[in-house]
Amino acid sequence: xxxxxxxxxxxxxxxxxxxxxxxxxxxxxxxxxxxxxxxxxxxxxxxxxxxxxxxxxxxxxxxxxxxxxxxxxxxxxxxxxxxxxxxxxxxxxxxxxxxxxxxxxxxxxxxxxxxxxxxxxxxxxxxxxxxxxxxxxxxxxxxxxxxxxxxxxxxxxxxxxxxxxxxxxxxxxxxxxxxxxxxxxxxxxxxxxxxxxxxxxxxxxxxxxxxxxxxxxxxxxxxxxxxxxxxxxxxxxxxxxxxxxxxxxxxxxxxxxxxxxxxxxxxxxxx
Numbered sequence: 001x002x003x004x005x006x007x008x009x010x011x012x013x014x015x016x017x018x019x020x021x022x023x024x025x026x027x028x029x030x031x032x033x034x035x036x037x038x039x040x041x042x043x044x045x046x047x048x049x050x051x052x053x054x055x056x057x058x059x060x061x062x063x064x065x066x067x068x069x070x071x072x073x074x075x076x077x078x079x080x081x082x083x084x085x086x087x088x089x090x091x092x093x094x095x096x097x098x099x100x101x102x103x104x105x106x107x108x109x110x111x112x113x114x115x116x117x118x119x120x121x122x123x124x125x126x127x128x129x130x131x132x133x134x135x136x137x138x139x140x141x142x143x144x145x146x147x148x149x150x151x152x153x154x155x156x157x158x159x160x161x162x163x164x165x166x167x168x169x170x171x172x173x174x175x176x177x178x179x180x181x182x183x184x185x186x187x188x189x190x191x192x193x194x195x196x197x198x199x200x201x202x203x204x205x206x207x208x209x210x211x212x213x214x215x216x217x218x219x220x221x222x223x224x225x226x227x228x229x230x231x232x233x234x235x236x237x238x239x240x241x242x243x244x245x246x247x248x249x250x251x252x253x254x255x256x257x258x259x260x261x262x263x264x265x266x267x268x269x270x271x
Contacts, residue, residue, distance in 0.1 A: 036062045042137060043087030045110045046156045049267045058139065058147045067091065067134040069201060074114070074124035082138040085112040089134015090194045093168075094127040094209065102175065102212030105167045106131070106187070108194025110261065111160050117141060118148035118157045131210075132191060132200050152266075159265040166260040174253040175212055182251035183211055184221040188231065189247060189254050192240050199239040225249060 038056040041048050047055060067089040074080065084091065090108040094101050104126055107113045113128050122141060148157045174183055187210055191200060204218045211218065222238075225231050230246040232239045240246060247254070 036064065036137060042085070043109055043135075044085040044112075044137060045267055046112060046160060046265070047085055047137065049156055050152055054147075054151055054153055058143070058153055059137070061143050062137050062139045065136055065138050067130045067132070067136050069130055069133050069206075071130040072127060073130065074128040076124055076126055078124045080114045080117050080122045080124055080141055082140050083112050083114045083117065083144045084136040084138050086134060086136045086194070088196060089130075089136070090132040090191060091136070092129045092131040092210065094129050096127065101127075101209050103187075103210040104171060105164060106190050106194065106210075108132075108191075110194065110265075111164065115157055115161055115164070118145060118154075118161070131206070132195055132202070134195070155266055163261045163264040166264070167257050170253045170257055174251060178251040178253065180211065180213060180217055180221050181224050181249065184218070185225060185230065185246050185250035186254040187211060188225075188238065188240065189243075189250055190257070192243070192246075193258075198241070199237055201236055202238050203236055 036042065036059045038059045039052060042059075047058065050058060064087075065084070067086060073084065073091070086108050088109065090106055091113050092103050093105040093107065093113070095104045096102075114124065116125075147153050174186065178186075184207070187207070191202075192198070204215045204222070207222075208215050208218045211221075222231070222233050225246070226233060228245060228249060229242050230240070230249055232241055
Protein backbone atom coordinates (compact mmCIF):
# COMPACT_ATOMS: atom_id res chain seq x y z
CA UNK A 1 0.00 0.00 0.00
CA UNK A 2 1.27 3.49 -0.80
CA UNK A 3 1.41 6.41 1.61
CA UNK A 4 -1.63 8.37 2.69
CA UNK A 5 -2.96 11.31 0.67
CA UNK A 6 -2.27 13.91 3.38
CA UNK A 7 1.38 14.93 3.79
CA UNK A 8 2.89 15.41 6.64
CA UNK A 9 18.67 14.40 -2.15
CA UNK A 10 20.84 14.25 -4.61
CA UNK A 11 24.28 15.49 -3.73
CA UNK A 12 24.93 19.17 -4.19
CA UNK A 13 26.88 20.08 -7.27
CA UNK A 14 25.18 18.22 -10.13
CA UNK A 15 24.40 20.08 -13.32
CA UNK A 16 21.55 22.58 -13.30
CA UNK A 17 18.80 22.79 -15.87
CA UNK A 18 19.39 25.36 -18.57
CA UNK A 19 16.53 27.70 -19.43
CA UNK A 20 15.19 28.21 -22.91
CA UNK A 21 13.86 31.50 -24.24
CA UNK A 22 10.36 30.79 -22.95
CA UNK A 23 11.62 30.44 -19.40
CA UNK A 24 11.25 26.67 -19.19
CA UNK A 25 14.07 24.17 -18.80
CA UNK A 26 15.91 23.66 -22.08
CA UNK A 27 13.82 21.46 -24.31
CA UNK A 28 16.89 20.06 -26.03
CA UNK A 29 18.01 18.42 -22.79
CA UNK A 30 14.70 17.45 -21.21
CA UNK A 31 11.83 15.46 -22.64
CA UNK A 32 8.60 17.37 -23.14
CA UNK A 33 5.53 15.27 -22.45
CA UNK A 34 1.92 15.77 -23.53
CA UNK A 35 0.03 18.94 -22.82
CA UNK A 36 -2.26 18.91 -19.78
CA UNK A 37 -5.91 17.90 -20.03
CA UNK A 38 -7.50 20.23 -17.44
CA UNK A 39 -10.68 18.13 -17.29
CA UNK A 40 -8.77 15.11 -15.91
CA UNK A 41 -7.23 14.80 -12.42
CA UNK A 42 -3.59 15.85 -12.46
CA UNK A 43 -2.37 13.96 -9.40
CA UNK A 44 -1.34 17.17 -7.62
CA UNK A 45 -3.56 17.89 -4.63
CA UNK A 46 -3.56 21.68 -4.99
CA UNK A 47 -4.45 21.63 -8.68
CA UNK A 48 -7.09 18.92 -8.22
CA UNK A 49 -8.80 20.98 -5.52
CA UNK A 50 -9.70 23.62 -8.13
CA UNK A 51 -13.00 23.75 -9.97
CA UNK A 52 -12.86 22.99 -13.69
CA UNK A 53 -13.02 26.61 -14.92
CA UNK A 54 -10.26 27.75 -12.61
CA UNK A 55 -8.13 24.69 -13.34
CA UNK A 56 -8.41 25.39 -17.08
CA UNK A 57 -7.19 28.95 -16.50
CA UNK A 58 -4.30 27.89 -14.27
CA UNK A 59 -3.15 25.11 -16.60
CA UNK A 60 -3.57 26.92 -19.91
CA UNK A 61 0.18 27.00 -20.64
CA UNK A 62 1.27 24.16 -18.34
CA UNK A 63 3.48 21.27 -19.37
CA UNK A 64 4.44 17.95 -17.83
CA UNK A 65 8.09 17.23 -17.18
CA UNK A 66 9.98 14.33 -15.65
CA UNK A 67 11.52 14.57 -12.20
CA UNK A 68 14.96 13.07 -12.77
CA UNK A 69 16.95 12.28 -9.64
CA UNK A 70 20.02 14.49 -9.38
CA UNK A 71 18.79 17.49 -11.35
CA UNK A 72 19.21 20.90 -9.72
CA UNK A 73 16.25 22.97 -10.84
CA UNK A 74 17.32 26.19 -9.10
CA UNK A 75 20.37 27.58 -7.35
CA UNK A 76 20.12 30.39 -4.77
CA UNK A 77 19.82 33.68 -6.64
CA UNK A 78 18.39 32.15 -9.81
CA UNK A 79 15.32 33.83 -11.32
CA UNK A 80 12.16 31.71 -10.98
CA UNK A 81 10.72 31.20 -14.46
CA UNK A 82 8.17 28.48 -13.67
CA UNK A 83 6.48 26.85 -10.67
CA UNK A 84 6.70 23.03 -10.53
CA UNK A 85 3.76 21.04 -9.10
CA UNK A 86 4.88 17.42 -8.54
CA UNK A 87 2.34 14.72 -9.38
CA UNK A 88 4.61 11.73 -8.64
CA UNK A 89 7.95 11.82 -6.86
CA UNK A 90 9.45 14.61 -4.79
CA UNK A 91 11.55 17.75 -4.91
CA UNK A 92 13.69 19.09 -2.09
CA UNK A 93 14.60 22.57 -0.87
CA UNK A 94 18.21 22.34 0.30
CA UNK A 95 20.04 24.89 2.44
CA UNK A 96 23.83 25.02 2.45
CA UNK A 97 25.07 27.84 4.70
CA UNK A 98 28.60 26.36 4.76
CA UNK A 99 30.06 23.08 3.52
CA UNK A 100 27.22 20.91 4.88
CA UNK A 101 23.94 20.75 2.98
CA UNK A 102 20.67 19.90 4.73
CA UNK A 103 17.09 19.70 3.56
CA UNK A 104 14.75 22.52 4.57
CA UNK A 105 11.54 21.05 3.09
CA UNK A 106 10.20 18.13 1.05
CA UNK A 107 7.74 18.94 -1.74
CA UNK A 108 5.52 16.37 -3.43
CA UNK A 109 2.03 16.02 -4.80
CA UNK A 110 0.63 17.98 -1.84
CA UNK A 111 2.18 21.23 -3.02
CA UNK A 112 4.54 23.13 -5.29
CA UNK A 113 8.03 24.62 -5.25
CA UNK A 114 8.84 28.30 -5.66
CA UNK A 115 5.34 29.11 -4.52
CA UNK A 116 6.56 32.15 -2.58
CA UNK A 117 6.72 33.89 -5.96
CA UNK A 118 2.98 34.53 -5.48
CA UNK A 119 4.04 37.21 -2.99
CA UNK A 120 6.19 39.02 -5.54
CA UNK A 121 9.69 37.57 -5.11
CA UNK A 122 10.84 35.73 -8.22
CA UNK A 123 14.31 34.78 -7.03
CA UNK A 124 15.25 31.42 -5.50
CA UNK A 125 16.56 31.64 -1.94
CA UNK A 126 17.60 27.99 -1.67
CA UNK A 127 18.64 25.16 -3.92
CA UNK A 128 15.80 23.13 -5.45
CA UNK A 129 16.74 19.55 -6.24
CA UNK A 130 14.97 16.56 -7.79
CA UNK A 131 14.85 14.02 -4.98
CA UNK A 132 12.66 11.00 -5.86
CA UNK A 133 11.97 10.12 -9.50
CA UNK A 134 8.56 11.03 -10.89
CA UNK A 135 6.76 13.72 -12.84
CA UNK A 136 5.71 17.33 -12.36
CA UNK A 137 3.53 19.96 -13.98
CA UNK A 138 5.30 23.24 -14.66
CA UNK A 139 3.33 26.50 -14.84
CA UNK A 140 4.97 29.64 -16.23
CA UNK A 141 5.65 32.28 -13.59
CA UNK A 142 3.47 34.96 -15.19
CA UNK A 143 0.46 32.65 -15.43
CA UNK A 144 1.01 31.39 -11.89
CA UNK A 145 1.35 34.87 -10.37
CA UNK A 146 -1.76 36.16 -12.17
CA UNK A 147 -3.97 33.24 -11.13
CA UNK A 148 -2.66 33.27 -7.55
CA UNK A 149 -4.10 36.75 -7.07
CA UNK A 150 -7.69 35.60 -6.98
CA UNK A 151 -10.26 32.89 -6.36
CA UNK A 152 -9.80 29.51 -4.77
CA UNK A 153 -6.30 29.20 -6.20
CA UNK A 154 -5.22 32.13 -4.04
CA UNK A 155 -6.65 30.43 -0.93
CA UNK A 156 -4.78 27.22 -1.75
CA UNK A 157 -1.50 28.97 -2.53
CA UNK A 158 -1.55 31.11 0.62
CA UNK A 159 -2.59 28.18 2.80
CA UNK A 160 0.23 26.05 1.38
CA UNK A 161 2.70 28.89 1.90
CA UNK A 162 1.84 28.94 5.61
CA UNK A 163 2.05 25.14 5.79
CA UNK A 164 5.47 25.33 4.12
CA UNK A 165 6.66 27.78 6.79
CA UNK A 166 5.49 25.32 9.44
CA UNK A 167 7.37 22.47 7.74
CA UNK A 168 10.60 24.48 7.44
CA UNK A 169 10.38 25.68 11.06
CA UNK A 170 9.67 22.25 12.50
CA UNK A 171 12.35 20.64 10.35
CA UNK A 172 14.92 23.10 11.71
CA UNK A 173 13.85 22.40 15.29
CA UNK A 174 13.73 18.66 14.64
CA UNK A 175 17.30 18.64 13.31
CA UNK A 176 18.44 20.39 16.49
CA UNK A 177 16.74 18.34 19.19
CA UNK A 178 15.65 14.90 17.98
CA UNK A 179 17.62 11.70 17.65
CA UNK A 180 18.78 10.74 14.18
CA UNK A 181 16.67 7.56 14.18
CA UNK A 182 13.52 9.60 14.85
CA UNK A 183 14.43 12.17 12.21
CA UNK A 184 15.13 9.45 9.67
CA UNK A 185 11.75 7.84 10.36
CA UNK A 186 10.04 11.24 10.03
CA UNK A 187 11.70 11.92 6.70
CA UNK A 188 10.86 8.46 5.33
CA UNK A 189 7.21 8.94 6.32
CA UNK A 190 7.06 12.31 4.59
CA UNK A 191 8.48 10.77 1.43
CA UNK A 192 6.18 7.73 1.65
CA UNK A 193 3.20 10.10 1.78
CA UNK A 194 4.28 11.67 -1.50
CA UNK A 195 4.99 8.62 -3.67
CA UNK A 196 2.74 5.89 -5.06
CA UNK A 197 4.78 2.91 -3.93
CA UNK A 198 6.16 1.40 -0.74
CA UNK A 199 9.57 1.22 -2.44
CA UNK A 200 11.33 4.34 -3.65
CA UNK A 201 14.81 5.11 -4.88
CA UNK A 202 17.14 6.57 -2.26
CA UNK A 203 20.86 6.26 -1.59
CA UNK A 204 22.56 6.69 1.77
CA UNK A 205 24.44 9.68 0.36
CA UNK A 206 21.21 11.45 -0.57
CA UNK A 207 19.55 10.61 2.74
CA UNK A 208 22.60 12.04 4.49
CA UNK A 209 22.04 15.35 2.73
CA UNK A 210 18.38 15.28 3.73
CA UNK A 211 19.29 14.81 7.38
CA UNK A 212 22.52 16.83 7.46
CA UNK A 213 24.69 13.89 8.60
CA UNK A 214 27.47 11.72 7.22
CA UNK A 215 26.83 8.43 5.43
CA UNK A 216 28.02 6.15 8.31
CA UNK A 217 25.41 7.74 10.61
CA UNK A 218 22.70 7.15 7.98
CA UNK A 219 23.72 3.50 7.75
CA UNK A 220 23.32 3.06 11.52
CA UNK A 221 19.86 4.70 11.48
CA UNK A 222 18.71 2.54 8.57
CA UNK A 223 19.87 -0.63 10.26
CA UNK A 224 18.12 0.35 13.48
CA UNK A 225 14.82 0.94 11.65
CA UNK A 226 15.25 -2.31 9.72
CA UNK A 227 15.88 -4.25 12.94
CA UNK A 228 12.65 -2.76 14.32
CA UNK A 229 10.75 -4.11 11.31
CA UNK A 230 9.93 -0.67 9.87
CA UNK A 231 11.85 -0.82 6.59
CA UNK A 232 14.13 -2.87 4.42
CA UNK A 233 16.82 -1.35 2.26
CA UNK A 234 19.22 -2.33 -0.44
CA UNK A 235 21.62 -0.32 -2.51
CA UNK A 236 19.76 2.63 -3.99
CA UNK A 237 16.25 1.99 -2.59
CA UNK A 238 14.17 1.71 0.59
CA UNK A 239 10.94 -0.22 1.19
CA UNK A 240 8.47 0.68 3.92
CA UNK A 241 7.25 -2.67 5.26
CA UNK A 242 5.40 -1.58 8.43
CA UNK A 243 3.93 1.91 8.23
CA UNK A 244 2.57 1.88 11.80
CA UNK A 245 5.93 0.84 13.23
CA UNK A 246 7.65 3.61 11.28
CA UNK A 247 5.17 6.16 12.64
CA UNK A 248 5.87 4.90 16.17
CA UNK A 249 9.61 5.33 15.57
CA UNK A 250 9.27 8.91 14.30
CA UNK A 251 9.43 12.07 16.37
CA UNK A 252 6.25 14.15 16.95
CA UNK A 253 7.30 16.55 14.17
CA UNK A 254 5.87 14.25 11.50
CA UNK A 255 2.34 14.42 12.85
CA UNK A 256 2.63 18.15 13.59
CA UNK A 257 3.64 18.92 10.00
CA UNK A 258 0.90 16.69 8.64
CA UNK A 259 -1.87 18.06 10.86
CA UNK A 260 -0.91 21.68 10.16
CA UNK A 261 -1.10 21.01 6.42
CA UNK A 262 -4.60 19.59 6.85
CA UNK A 263 -5.62 22.63 8.90
CA UNK A 264 -4.11 25.28 6.64
CA UNK A 265 -4.70 23.99 3.11
CA UNK A 266 -8.42 24.03 2.14
CA UNK A 267 -8.55 20.88 0.03
CA UNK A 268 -11.87 19.89 -1.46
CA UNK A 269 -11.18 17.70 -4.47
CA UNK A 270 -13.20 18.77 -7.49
CA UNK A 271 -14.36 16.57 -10.37
